[in-house]
Amino acid sequence: MVADRLWRWSLAGQAIALQILVITLIVVAGSGLALLDARQDGDAAAEAQVLGIATSLADSPSTAQAIIDGDATATLQPVTELVRRHTDIAFITIMAPDRTRYTHTDPSQIGGRYLGNIEPALHGESFTEVYTGTLGPSIRAVVPVHDADGRVIGLVAAGILQQSLAERWRQQWSVIAAVGAGALAVSLVGVWGIRRRLLRQTRGLRPDELRVMYDHHDAILHAVSEGLIVLDRNGVVLVNDEARRLLALGPGPVSVADLPEFLQAADPGVRDELHVTDERVLVVNRARVPDSGSEVVTVRDRTELQGALGELSSLQVLADSLRAQAHESANKLHTVITMVEMGRPAEAVAVATRELELSQRLVDRLSEAVSEPALVALLLGKTAQADERGIALSVTEDTQLPADVALTGQELVTVLGNLIDNAMDACDRDDPWVEVTVTQDADALRIIVADSGTGMDADEFTRAQRRGYSTKTGDGHGLGLALVAQVVHRHGGTLSTDAGYGSVVSVVIGR
Template identity: 30%
Template sequence: MRLHIKLMLGISLLIILIGSIFELSFTTMMENTLKQEKGEQALSVAQSISHIPEIKEAFLTDQPSLIIQPIAEKIRKQVRAEFIVIGNRAEIRYSHPNSDRLGQKMVGGDNEQVFEGQSIISESVGTLGPSLRGKAPIYLNGQVIGVVSVGYLQDDIKKEITYVRRQMFLVTFFILIGGIFAAYFISRNMRKATFGLEPKEIAWMYQEKHAILESIHEGIIAIDVFGKITVVNETAHKILQVDHMLRGRRVDELLENMHLLAVVHTGKAEYDQEYIIHGEVYLVNTIPILSKRGIVIGAVASLRNKSELSDLLQELSHVRAYAEGLRAQTHEYSNKLYTLLGLIQLGSYKEAIDYISKEVDGTQSLIHFLMKEIPDPILAGFILGKKSLASEMKIDFTIDASSSFKDLPVEIDREKVVTIIGNLVNNAFEAVRESGKEAKEVTLFLTDLGKELIIEVEDNGVGIDLQNSESIFEKGFTTKNTNANAGIGLSLVQNAISELGGYITFTSDKDKNTVFTAAIPKRRGI
């Protein structure tokens, strides 16, 4: 059943229930009140009649009813009583609304207390039906000589109560109609506020949103227009290093100078803003939260550790380097196969054999050298790929014959070493290509002698201007003509070396050569 139908039925049943309880309570109270008022009224009239001298004196005559009946009927009509009956000690009627019943005995059996001198209110059944009576004794010379009984039929009281009940029913009916309309408009507004979703759907979406927020690796913080945190996931708690619930607290109490409130005020999103939290650099993306009418009702920020992005960039760089190496190797061997095909087609079999022997000897020699001096398969394969790339680019890439990287500790991250070598070699390749020199030479030297691992890359490129010597390791700094991935390589090298606890230096002669030397301690603290 839909929410608006439930709401309308619920409000309707509530109004009916409240109306029924109110009607029952009110009519019960009214019935008791009417009986009390009528009883007191009847008693008051009876007491007043019992003190009329003419009525007392009439009891001494031979035919009292001739005097008492006109007086009683006149008073009955004035007070709108159902009956006024006056009788003697023998309960013989001297007055009655029906004159045919004069002289007959009174009916009801409730005169004993009156003859004892008491005024009472009673309910009894007389000749006219059930009635509410007020009875008072008539005294003469200190003796009770008769009784006055003034009554109102209970049917008349019930008629008054029935009339009130009808009025109450009409009021309840109109309240019910009004309640149904109110329920309709309330449910309609609720549907608009909840975008037509049912409570079960809202609950399911809340659980779904919570699960999504907790599955996101980034920290998520959302605020309202007053700067109070409305949504925060567990990752954000870990980033902020708090173990208590942050929802409801002001964001500026936790994060100073963060642009969440500024985005709420301006309504403009901000992307890739750097923010330092507990010594860690985070990239923050902040966007405003808009209502259906386009009004800013809050803002949400995502926090991602910058080092994670750097690691990802390094991995992508490695993948790209592997791909380039494979592509270069494929291209190089395609050219060699075409050469062999041409020699065979020309019948120059001896030259073809010599060409194959030369290539095999050169490749096998390099592979044998790498397997012996650089036994780590990741580094050896990476260097072999760079060798193929250099061959395609017409660059003389040489691995120094005295190189040795046998003592590479297990705890040193190979990926970071590959990042250092790869980016230094790539920069060297770019330098010699831009130099315009006919001889393009790059040399790689690796050694593990002593307490440090030494990585040295030398090129005969354009060199480095001394005025840029302090800026080359900054992210985004470049002197290249292209913007593709420029200004990233050396910053990645610097970060990797810093994480390994090492350092990097360089020397450069303008238009001659440049040498980058990286030193990495084999053991931390050495």
């Protein structure tokens, strides 16, 4: 039950619970180790103390002299008791090699036999041991007393009761406990701060919820049909599969320098901005993520839609042209009927056939010279559209396009339709004319559109190809020349302009 409730906690709750458990165990274990270390240090210090005291007394000439003179108890008992009281140890016993005590803390024990191990000292070695004697368990040191000839004539034993050591050790408990409690309190405060930060960053979600969210997030990134790029102050954080496809990005990490130029500069807030690359027409949206400094960029492919829109625009132009011609034909028909009613049939026939002959002659010439039906329809439609706008649009006699064309019908419509539209928009209003030439020989396909306008300088012409620049709106959203440049660059052709004879834009695509 406890485990089930724990797994229902948020990630922050589970992490903090585990941290509190680990910190508590560390503090408790550390305090225990500190107590054990303090005890071991106390025992080592006690051994060193009693060994030092016993050695000092054994090396004192007065000790050996008193044993030799036979008045060891009278001479040494006051001295050992004085030293014992000043050093706060349990006992100092001086004895003969046969264990007979000369001195003892309890005078009644003098003359009795010393309890404990003395064999190493009888062989001239000092040593320490833990032994239970008449006063209780103690840590004691035994040091031999030598005469002038180096013989062992007595032994000095000094000891500290383990009970006294335990009391000293217990006095350190409060300090160690206070330090441990302080460390635990500081750790818990830090853990609480971490918990609040984790709650903010994980939105209070559980680990399984975060895992499911990540799995869904990863699946969506791979399945979504829009390109998605996430940028932050350090560069590109994320690029999904569709974005790599649309922007021609290779596998592996992506840097800002790898992105197209229009994505390298931060520009949040962009909505449905059109950009033309060498292969595609892209719709870009950008938005900043609140409180994170990150920016999300979405990229949609509009290439096929743009082509369909171009074809639809051509059909619309043709439909408008047919509608205008129908309206004009109705006017002419009324005129012819009226002239017949007036009894002037010969003149009525002349009026009826004059415009029909001109129109039919243009249709026949274009149909014979141009083998692409879509291009014929486009030129006829643009001619009618230009006539409505009062612009003289002419297709030169040099225009000749065989069946084997370097561009598809849709590409021809895109290139020529946009060039003619730009020319009609840019021609001089006082002398509006547009001239179109489309030829193809063994070397290349050439499309030339001239108009009576002033044209664009080199920088403006380059900018128009790169960003869909528009001289009409000035807002950077024109696509005409950019779409033309896209088709031309795709086929390895050239796009140039010349202002020597009005404004002339030329497209050359090698075969």
